[in-house]
Each structure stands twice: as C-alpha cells, then as structure tokens.
Amino acid sequence: MKETISTHSSINLQDPDVIRTAEIAKALGHPARVAILKILTGQNTCFCGDITEILPLAQSTISQHLKALKKAGLISGEVDGVRTCYCLKPDGIQDLNDFLSKLSSDLMSTCC
C-alpha cells in the first residue's frame, strides 16, 4: 500500500518541452553532428562539400547528418545555385541551452 503524493503530475512523456529537449539532444547525439556544428560555428563556409572535405565520411552520410540537424531546427539550409548553404540557427541552440541552464540552476535542490 503506497500513499504517493506525486508532485509530478506535470511531468509526462507527451509534454512538448520534454519532447523538444529530447529531439534537440538527439540531433546533437552523434560525433559527426557535433563536429558539423563546430565547423559551422567557426566559419562562414557552410557548403556540404566543405564539410565533406573536413570529415572522413561519405558525401551521402554528411548529407544525412545535415538533414537530421535541419529537421531538429539546429541549422538552416538554403539553396544557393548549385550548392546549399548551411548555417546555425540560434533559436534551436537556445532551446536546449535554456533547458540546461534551468537544470543546472536547480541542481542546488537537495537530493541524496
């Protein structure tokens, strides 16, 4: 017999915030995609081909990773002639940053 007074009625797996955070984190959850973000951060050479030259992965694989980052809203990709110009999207990065800042600040609360 349990008398659990749950204060967690607000935490569920369908919560858009939870889903959004997981989505962004998942997009970041592969070394190739972290590396791509770093490359995009440091330079204004945002073409797929440039990344293909830097990372030891096939063009189709890079393209797949770019697609994943774009789907998660972390980067934009605009066609520029025969190429596509990829660019970081501050909003998406901010989303995850917000969650983590909040989490970090809450860490003061006692546990164990």
Add this chain to the structure above:
Amino acid sequence: MKETISTHSSINLQDPDVIRTAEIAKALGHPARVAILKILTGQNTCFCGDITEILPLAQSTISQHLKALKKAGLISGEVDGVRTCYCLKPDGIQDLNDFLSKLSSDLMSTCC
C-alpha cells in the same frame, strides 16, 4: 583542383571534446530520460520505483534508461539497502552546458 586552406585541422571525430558532447547529448536524446532528469531535479525521491510510478514504462525499461544516464555520467546511483538512490551529477550537466554556452556565444560570427 581545389586549394582548400582548412582551418579545421583541429576538428575531428576522435576529438575527446566532440565525443564527450555527443555522448552526453545522446543520453539526453530520449523523452523518458529527459523526464527522469526533470523528476530527479525536482525531488529528493530518487528511487527507481518512484520513477516507475510516474512514467508509463515498465520497471525494466526505466532501469535501462537509468543505466544509460549513469553511463553518460549525468546521474549517480548508490545502493541504499534494498533500493538504489539516483541523483543528478552536476559535473555531467555542466559539461554539456559549457559546450552549448560556447556555441551560443560564437553564434555572432557571420555565416550566410
């Protein structure tokens, strides 16, 4: 013929920083694990059973997710009698937070 002057000799997939960031993000990359972190943040009830009552997942599944979070260094798990007490690990959260803060601050650099 290309004359790429790469300034990215420092970015590679074996870079421990890149690998670490991806590892942490991957651990966060599932709604159940984000929810678990939120639960651990808000309360000092850190037992597996408590989480099992809050989230609509089997005990074995929760246990699996806890294992993943622990492996990534985001939580600790200490046996306390018949139970195990789980707790957020500030260091791991900070690792990812650091990367994202840096990324965010770099977003000012021109691109597209």
Add this chain to the structure above:
DNA sequence: ATATTTAATCGTATTATTACGATTAGAGTC
C-alpha cells in the same frame, strides 16, 4: 545541347536502441 558540379535521395547491410515480460540477486522481514 552536352558536360560538369553539387548535393539530395535511393537501396541496402550492419549495428544500436527501445520496450517488454521473465528471471535473478540481494536486502530486509517474519
């Protein structure tokens, strides 16, 4: 029009993740 360049998509094989029920193992209780 033909050829070239760039990047997306297709097809596919391999591996990893996710979820569950069942079982196991250890701690505490009767």
Add this chain to the structure above:
DNA sequence: GACTCTAATCGTAATAATACGATTAAATAT
C-alpha cells in the same frame, strides 16, 4: 529458513540509426 520487496539483468522482438555506393536532379559552364 521462507517470504517480500526492490532493482538489475536476460532474452527477444520490433524499430531506428548509421554508413556506403549508386543514382538522380538541378544549376551552371562549355
């Protein structure tokens, strides 16, 4: 000792992710 409670692990099925080469499509150049 037998019993209960908690949580880890096992076994397994279904799904997703990853990587590659090959192909396609669109833009540009010759």
